[in-house]
Amino acid sequence: MLEKLPEVIGHALQGVRAGLDHIVFNTLGMRQGMASIALTSVAFADHAPMRSRHTADGEGLSPPLQWAGLPAGTVSLLLIVEDADSPTPNPLVHAIVVGLIAKSDSLAEAAIPSQDNEGIGLHVGRNSALQASWLPPDPPPGHGMHRYAFQLFALDSAPEFSETPGRDEIFDALREHAIASGLLIGTCERADGSIKTQDGVTAPGPLVAG
Template structure:
């Protein structure tokens, strides 16, 4: 049986490149889990503790809900690898804490829904670039929404994307990097 070869990198655009926000103002996204060189701290990688990093973002007037999508377009597959999809984060929120539980529904933030990541689990799945594949870029994309999204945790990214296209007031992103650890 012959396997179909994977490309070196995805050829598709990431989610934020497919959404045209209503407002021209952007959202500034930050984290304390990024080192000065842009690298994500080890504890947030699947090679280590695999816990979601804390995220902060700036306010957007009239935002009723927020969504976060994390993708790696450097993954050796057709589409960017989905590391995290979470939506219906309450409008007053200005971020997410470190270590959000990997469950479809969340008590904190109340009402938030998490979809499946590229490993088919719910919630965050940290960087796990293949050894020797070089530096990967992880796009933490944040969307301010004019209303909550009425979709459950089994929603695939393409359906979430369509909802984001219809509801995004403003968006922003943070790009972190990670490379497979070298063997010693």
């Protein structure tokens, strides 16, 4: 993680981004003909700003998610959230959740544990801060808009994962068992030390990248 990144460095690194082509959804090399999952949120539209309550300048809660269109043969679901615009070689991981039951069609707000929030007991993997929790969006000042990729996958089995699986572990499982996928993009931007959000809140926040 990049912490306390000065705004001048954020401006200098505006062209340095992991890129959407490096998120799991686009690097998995999934076979053609894979089904598509309709992934949405009542908290933000696709490619639109997220609410402050779901970022580091608000309560830092994970946003609500809903989905439809799971194909026959779905046994379990897996969610990974990545920052496609982090100034790092690979996208920063903000959340991993494995073992979601196939009959589910949503995650409530704050379902994933975060600071001062216990969540609902999901099997949560490691984010890029090496914590089994939701890492709230906190883009570096002056770096421009960041796109947070919420990626949901349907699996044809329920693989056994370690206690806190990381990106590499879930990537291997997806390569073998994914049969459908869905993608939702939420955005967040920090300008002049404040986060620009959907609800117009521009509260000063800590200078942390991600």
